[in-house]
Amino acid sequence: xxxxxxxxxxxxxxxxxxxxxxxxxxxxxxxxxxxxxxxxxxxxxxxxxxxxxxxxxxxxxxxxxxxxxxxxxxxxxxxxxxxxxxxxxxxxxxxxxxxxxxxxxxxxxxxxxxxxxxxxxxxxxxxxxxxxxxxxxxxxxxxxxxxxxxxxxxxxxxxxxxxxxxxxxxxxxxxxxxxxxxxxxxx
Numbered sequence: 001x002x003x004x005x006x007x008x009x010x011x012x013x014x015x016x017x018x019x020x021x022x023x024x025x026x027x028x029x030x031x032x033x034x035x036x037x038x039x040x041x042x043x044x045x046x047x048x049x050x051x052x053x054x055x056x057x058x059x060x061x062x063x064x065x066x067x068x069x070x071x072x073x074x075x076x077x078x079x080x081x082x083x084x085x086x087x088x089x090x091x092x093x094x095x096x097x098x099x100x101x102x103x104x105x106x107x108x109x110x111x112x113x114x115x116x117x118x119x120x121x122x123x124x125x126x127x128x129x130x131x132x133x134x135x136x137x138x139x140x141x142x143x144x145x146x147x148x149x150x151x152x153x154x155x156x157x158x159x160x161x162x163x164x165x166x167x168x169x170x171x172x173x174x175x176x177x178x179x180x181x182x183x184x185x186x187x
Contacts, residue, residue, distance in 0.1 A: 003073045007086030010065075011055055020051045021094045028101040040102035041111060045159070048095060048111055049135045052118030055087050056176070057128040066185045080177035083123075084116065091115040113165035114139070117158055120172025124179050 011017060024047025031040045059066040073079040095111040118135045125131040139159060147154040154160050158168035 003079060003082035004085050004089075006072065007082050008089060010059075011086055011090045014054070014058060016054050016058065017051060017090075020047055020054060024048055024051065025094075025097055025101060028098050032102055039104060039107075041098060041104050041107050044098060044102065045111060045114065046136055046140060048091075048098060048115050049118040049139055050132055051094060052087070052091065052115035053122035053128060053131045053135055055090070055115075055122065056083065056119045057122035057126060057131050060126040061128060064185070070185050076181040077177055080123075080173070080180050084119075084173050084177075087116065087119050088112065091119075110159065110162040110165045113162060113169040114158060116169040117165070117172045120169070120176040123176035124172075 024044055027047065028040055028044040031043060036043065059069060069079065070076070073082065092108070092112050095115060096105075096108045099105050099108040099111060118131075121135050122128065122131040125134060143157045143159055147157055147160070156164050156167075158165045
């Protein structure tokens with residue numbers, strides 16, 4: 001439980017997450033007020049995905065905070081679990097606020113799970129810019145293209161329904177936990 005508290009403390013004190021969340025919520029509200037046709041969250045989920053990436057990739061940037069984190073919590077699978085719980089607890093209100101502002105409250109679980117998918121990618125790639133590029137390309141280009149060209153695949157894509165997003169989130173977090181467990185903290 002101490003590890004979860006520590007991870008929440010790190011997340012809520014990251015300026016990049018506050019800025020990303022604030023801008024995403026402001027743009028969501030603006031698009032809703034302007035009456036954008038279709039799903040507002042479809043357009044603003046990019047900010048929420050960036051939030052997910054930054055939540056995990058930040059520790060590998062600059063000073064290498066991950067080394068200090070691993071000294072404090074040397075059991076890496078326990079650390080991955082604590083990070084996942086902490087991110088879920090921090091991401092859920094942000095995703096919920098975005099969904100409320102967009103008028104799409106039922107999308108809250110799916111959007112939260114998408115943020116966990118993005119966090120998994122951020123933890124695997126460990127470079128924020130590269131991970132953001134991968135996640136945004138996947139969600140904004142590949143997924144819609146697959147849904148349009150292969151309609152039968154739509155129910156399995158991470159942004160269509162929350163059960164599919166749950167499977168994707170579990171898979172990405174498990175992959176990230178595996179990488180965290182086996183890879184050196186410096187790479």
